[in-house]
Amino acid sequence: MIGVLLVDDDALTLELHRSYLDRMGGFEVVAEATGARAAVSAILEHGEAVDLVLLDVTMPDGTGLDVLRHVRARGADVDVIAITGVREADVVRQMVGLGVAQYLVKPFAFSTFRERLEQYVEYRRRARETAGSATTQAEIDALLGALRPATAPALPKGLSPETLERVTADLRAHEPVSAVEAAGRLGMSRVAVRRYLEHLVSSGAVVRSPRYGTPGRPESEYRRALSR
Structure with a gap:
């Protein structure tokens, strides 16, 4: 079972992500947080029980980037999927340097959510298989490829x-x-x-x-x- 921390300042969004995880199976919501400070506290408090954080990028008391900087400085090695808006691409790019390899752009349907989480599960599986052993270039490419999101579909003509x-x-x-x-x-x-x-x-x-x-x-x- 993969332990998940949900972070978003919108109660309906938290409920939506919880229902999506319930539909998938294999994931357990360990805790929820509605702000940046609460997210930092939850990650540090729950420790190894949290494998994955679904982390909102923009919150009233800080950003996902702030959260990552704080927990990385304290040695927390959690995986993160950034939940972002179209205008927050610059922040997400900075978060990549702190270990964010996946992202979801609001609004997204269950099918997109499921695809990202399935890619994450595959990444974890391959990482376990290669842990502690010599890794070939092909194995590294396959590991990183498991986290590479598919190209987002283009918007219909006339929509920006x-x-x-x-x-x-x-x-x-x-x-x-x-x-x-x-x-x-x-x-x-x-x-x-x-x-x-x-x-x-x-x-x-x-x-x-x-x-x-x-x-x-x-x-x-x-x-x-x-x-x-």
Whole structure:
């Protein structure tokens, strides 16, 4: 069983990641933390019980980079998968130097989460097989290749990563949202916002449902998916 620490300042995101791990099997959530300081304390407190940290990059009291710098300085040798947004690529690049070899870009569906975690399991298996023995170039390449994420699929034509991040952030802050509501907050057209929301629906990261109780045709509302 692989012990996991979940770190995110959003309660629904913690619940989502917990449900994803439950669906996979082979993982046990050892602890959860909602901030950078709490994450450092949890890693040091639980010690060897934590094999893997699903680490949010941006939190109110610090970053994932801050967490890694503190725990590495104290000798904590945990594996880390960074949970990041599109705009946080520079921070993730710095985290790679502190032992982050995997990342997940929000929002992501269960299929993407499962792929990354399966790659991590394969990495652990190969690392155990080669521990304490002479390692060939081919074995090193295979070990690192197990952690190499597949190329992320391109966004549909006309959608940009930056705007997708804005729409996703608005959804996290105000869900459930309608395209009209989000458009007013973001200063975008309703049609444009709906395209981004429907893209998230098609990826499995968001679910759409009818909203009743308003005059005329029921409009759609969107919220993050807890499962796929």
